Amino acid sequence: MRRTKDWCASSDSQNGVVLSANRTTRSVALTAAGDRYLVHCQSILDRLELAKAEAAGLCAKPVGRLRIGVDSTFDAHHLAWLIHSFQERYPEVTVQTSLVREFGRGFK
Known part of the structure; x- marks a missing residue:
């Protein structure tokens, strides 16, 4: 020193x-x-x-887009509540959902 x-x-x-x-x-x-x-x-x-x-x-703070593909048998009520809670916590993240018939084919 x-x-x-x-x-x-x-x-x-x-x-x-x-x-x-x-x-x-x-x-x-x-x-x-x-x-x-x-x-x-x-x-x-x-x-x-x-x-x-x-x-x-x-x-440390999530930003961007979260894309979720869901099967038609999934309970949409639970998903809506989860998305709402997520967006309250992370307002900088946009959430996009898509109904998919076959896993892995929901988004292009």
Whole structure:
């Protein structure tokens, strides 16, 4: 792990601006430029966390279309209730049903 003093010196030389002053072994005081830089860096890190959370949310939440093929002997009342419950829970999913005579031939 790099020491804080080394990091501060490296950051100062990379940015061409002194970001910290009054460096001791126990503390580092930021300059006005360092304070502004810190605010921007924190904003970037916050936005990165938000982007990661949104990406995870998109992957975790079902979206799209669910196609169900049912036999004519299936009780349509139970299916309607299940579809309604499913769509209340996952409103971003559209459900398409089809009556099929032979399994596997309901959709093209």
